[in-house]
Amino acid sequence: MTRARVLILNAALGPLDYRVPQGMAVEPGSIVVAPLGPRQLVGVVWEDDRFPDVEPVGDNRLRPLLSVMDAPPIPAPLRRLIEWTADYYMAPPAAVLRMALASHSALEGARTTIEYRATGHVPDRLTGPRAQALERIGDRQGLIRELAAIGGVSDAVMRGLVKSGAFEAVEVSTDTPFPEPDPDYHLPALSDAQSAAAQQMTAAVTARDFRPFVLDGVTGSGKTEVYFEAVACALRDGRQTLVLLPEIALTEPFLDRFTRRFGVVPVAWHSGLRQSERRRAWRAIASGQAKVVVGARSALFLPYPQLGLIVVDEAHETSFKQEDGVHYHARDVAVMRGLMEKCPVILASATPAIETRHQVELGRYTEIRLPARYGGSEMPEIIGLNLLTHPPERGRWIAPLLVDAIDETMAKGEQALLFLNRRGYAPLTLCRHCGYRFQCPNCTAWMVEHRLTRRLACHHCGHVIPVPKACPDCKSEDALVPCGPGVERIADEVAMLWPTARTAIATSDTLSSPVRAADFVKSVEGGAVDIIVGTQLVTKGYHFPNLTLVGVIDADLGLEGGDLRASERTFQQIVQVSGRAGRGVKPGRVFIQTRMPEAPVIKALISGDAEAFYATETASRRHAHAPPFGRFAAIIVSSDDPAEAQDVAKLIGRSAPDAEGMRVYGPAPAPLAVLRGRHRHRLLVHATRQLDVQSVIREWLDAIVWKSGTRVMVDIDPYNF
Numbered sequence: 001m002t003r004a005r006v007l008i009l010n011a012a013l014g015p016l017d018y019r020v021p022q023g024m025a026v027e028p029g030s031i032v033v034a035p036l037g038p039r040q041l042v043g044v045v046w047e048d049d050r051f052p053d054v055e056p057v058g059d060n061r062l063r064p065l066l067s068v069m070d071a072p073p074i075p076a077p078l079r080r081l082i083e084w085t086a087d088y089y090m091a092p093p094a095a096v097l098r099m100a101l102a103s104h105s106a107l108e109g110a111r112t113t114i115e116y117r118a119t120g121h122v123p124d125r126l127t128g129p130r131a132q133a134l135e136r137i138g139d140r141q142g143l144i145r146e147l148a149a150i151g152g153v154s155d156a157v158m159r160g161l162v163k164s165g166a167f168e169a170v171e172v173s174t175d176t177p178f179p180e181p182d183p184d185y186h187l188p189a190l191s192d193a194q195s196a197a198a199q200q201m202t203a204a205v206t207a208r209d210f211r212p213f214v215l216d217g218v219t220g221s222g223k224t225e226v227y228f229e230a231v232a233c234a235l236r237d238g239r240q241t242l243v244l245l246p247e248i249a250l251t252e253p254f255l256d257r258f259t260r261r262f263g264v265v266p267v268a269w270h271s272g273l274r275q276s277e278r279r280r281a282w283r284a285i286a287s288g289q290a291k292v293v294v295g296a297r298s299a300l301f302l303p304y305p306q307l308g309l310i311v312v313d314e315a316h317e318t319s320f321k322q323e324d325g326v327h328y329h330a331r332d333v334a335v336m337r338g339l340m341e342k343c344p345v346i347l348a349s350a351t352p353a354i355e356t357r358h359q360v361e362l363g364r365y366t367e368i369r370l371p372a373r374y375g376g377s378e379m380p381e382i383i384g385l386n387l388l389t390h391p392p393e394r395g396r397w398i399a400p401l402l403v404d405a406i407d408e409t410m411a412k413g414e415q416a417l418l419f420l421n422r423r424g425y426a427p428l429t430l431c432r433h434c435g436y437r438f439q440c441p442n443c444t445a446w447m448v449e450h451r452l453t454r455r456l457a458c459h460h461c462g463h464v465i466p467v468p469k470a471c472p473d474c475k476s477e478d479a480l481v482p483c484g485p486g487v488e489r490i491a492d493e494v495a496m497l498w499p500t501a502r503t504a505i506a507t508s509d510t511l512s513s514p515v516r517a518a519d520f521v522k523s524v525e526g527g528a529v530d531i532i533v534g535t536q537l538v539t540k541g542y543h544f545p546n547l548t549l550v551g552v553i554d555a556d557l558g559l560e561g562g563d564l565r566a567s568e569r570t571f572q573q574i575v576q577v578s579g580r581a582g583r584g585v586k587p588g589r590v591f592i593q594t595r596m597p598e599a600p601v602i603k604a605l606i607s608g609d610a611e612a613f614y615a616t617e618t619a620s621r622r623h624a625h626a627p628p629f630g631r632f633a634a635i636i637v638s639s640d641d642p643a644e645a646q647d648v649a650k651l652i653g654r655s656a657p658d659a660e661g662m663r664v665y666g667p668a669p670a671p672l673a674v675l676r677g678r679h680r681h682r683l684l685v686h687a688t689r690q691l692d693v694q695s696v697i698r699e700w701l702d703a704i705v706w707k708s709g710t711r712v713m714v715d716i717d718p719y720n721f
């Protein structure tokens with residue numbers, strides 16, 4: 001190769017051609033450093049027939065590449081995936097490539113890092129915090145910051161412990177290999193249904209075939225144990241496995257279970273990694289040494305050289321849809337990656353998305369069902385609680401029948417979970433005198449009161465203010481009232497009704513780090529919690545055998561918006577949270593509080609008839625030509641200047657092409673009309689499945705010129721429509 005086409009890691013640039021200096025060996029996939037103006041940028045060598053639009057440059061005008069990075073090349077299947085993702089989601093290829101290289105830190109991070117571990121020496125001055133830190137940290141090793149978090153002390157206490165000789169520094173190489181999971185470490189005894197399911201999947205792993213599976217098993221059916229067999233099979237075959245989880249909070253329990261089955265923890269990949277950890281993980285993945293990787297959606301684009309299996313757990317979860325940067329759906333890209341890598345993909349869920357079910361109907365995905373819980377535990381009994389006829393007392397949210405059920409549960413020494421998908425104390429605060437409402441200055445959103453931190457917070461941009469004493473408008477004191485409940489308010493009601501019960505609030509605020517999530521799991525498992533009050537964070541993954549009662553405080557909450565996905569989302573959430581009840585030997589009960597007992601989704605939940613729900617929902621989607629029967633794309637125009645955003649959106653609307661099979665709705669203010677100070681307008685493109693909607697939109701937008709302060713972003717298959 002004397003000439004190389006290089007995709008530079010800069011989203012504003014397309015691929016550029018370079019000269020390969022004599023003596024430098026590059027091939028497609030090589031990670032190189034290339035000059036651009038006065039700068040030196042990282043890029044990846046690409047096949048030169050892949051981006052036909054690149055401006056040809058004469059040989060004599062080519063600049064030479066500067067060097068080749070000391071890292072394995074980006075494999076061909078991943079290069080194809082990057083091209084596909086960029087093309088399908090209308091993103092710059094370099095922005096997708098950035099996810100594969102995990103920005104630069106994977107390449108440039110330090111080769112060693114200093115961690116600390118206990119020496120066994122007890123300091124002379126053993127203060128309370130010091131004793132606590134020693135006890136909690138045990139023989140764990142880590143950075144000062146991490147150990148301080150585990151020990152529940154300040155960094156200063158940790159540094160004091162180092163100085164006193166209780167901890168010592170250890171140099172850790174970021175090239176240290178990860179321990180290898182042992183497929184035979186602990187073999188579970190699978191039920192017949194589980195074995196049959198596992199067998200289909202292991203056969204596909206061994207065959208090294210692309211095969212999408214939908215592992216559709218009721219909550220507690222043991223889906224994890226089943227797909228672990230497929231993981232074991234990939235391990236025996238010497239191939240890598242990627243397991244995608246929807247939230248970091250679920251990682252900790254997953255790591256535990258994985259360790260029990262395979263003897264060691266898998267390699268974790270998420271946004272919380274430090275640079276040195278990121279570098280170590282990336283290198284181990286790219287060299288093929290890391291055999292099992294568990295991660296958030298960003299782990300999907302890493303350069304696995306020998307991928308043998310992809311698992312997407314809780315595959316219906318909305319957090320797999322990325323909503324900033326490259327807008328992609330990790331579930332769909334995972335299937336595409338399986339196709340490129342020729343390996344099976346397992347989508348595991350008790351409530352598969354309508355889109356996923358449809359692929360099964362079309363015969364594209366193989367469905368494997370686990371209709372019963374593992375080990376003979378029964379599905380919980382579901383009880384609908386009509387709030388119109390059985391309302392709670394004034395100013396309360398827990399209806400008398402649910403209060404009785406909690407009484408019984410407490411009397412038996414069992415645990416209860418109350419679910420309300422709203423963080424904080426109250427979703428809205430207003431002034432009783434003048435009606436003033438606290439709104440975020442940057443977003444179209446109310447400020448949510450958080451009593452635990454004594455603040456009002458915007459859940460969209462993070463803006464916080466202290467809770468004021470007086471109304472900012474009419475200055476009356478003691479006139480501010482909270483409206484509606486959040487989990488903190490329900491916890492207050494619980495504390496009033498059951499003063500001796502031990503309550504834990506479980507939300508992304510309280511379980512913000514893996515350590516805190518692990519503590520939470522431990523205290524529930526150990527029986528130190530009687531009543532959990534939580535948001536969607538506690539609806540999935542957790543297995544608490546003594547938890548026998550689930551109360552859904554407001555089943556109608558998600559139905560209010562009225563978007564086409566509202567029913568599906570409600571169904572999934574409530575089935576998932578119900579699935580936390582009665583997972584052990586004791587039977588479970590679920591109370592669903594609702595004001596809409598006649599709504600089809602609520603009826604299906606109460607009768608437990610999932611098939612009926614899917615049938616009605618599929619029919620109404622078909623009728624509306626909504627996904628999976630038609631498709632949507634959103635064009636979102638945003639600007640600091642409200643008039644500018646609106647003008648550009650209107651201009652785009654006026655220039656809409658007359659394409660067969662396509663209709664354009666809007667522009668209208670986007671669902672969040674102002675977000676982080678940017679004014680947003682949305683056009684919704686509705687098209688048939690046959691239409692190449694990306695090409696149409698590309699041509700349409702290419703013909704329009706707007707000022708650079710306005711951003712136009714396309715969201716293909718948006719979650720909200």
Ligand code: ADP
Nearest residue numbers: 188189190191219220221222223224225374543
């Ligand atoms: P799901 O993910 O389908 O809700 P889990 O995989 O969490 O279900 O399994 C539920 C519980 O049953 C877990 O505690 C799990 O360890 C246990 N379990 C499932 N299958 C087996 C098995 N074959 N042997 C032992 N325990 C099992």
Ligand code: ZN
Nearest residue numbers: 440443458461
């Ligand atoms: Zn805001």
Ligand code: ZN
Nearest residue numbers: 431434471474
């Ligand atoms: Zn007021």
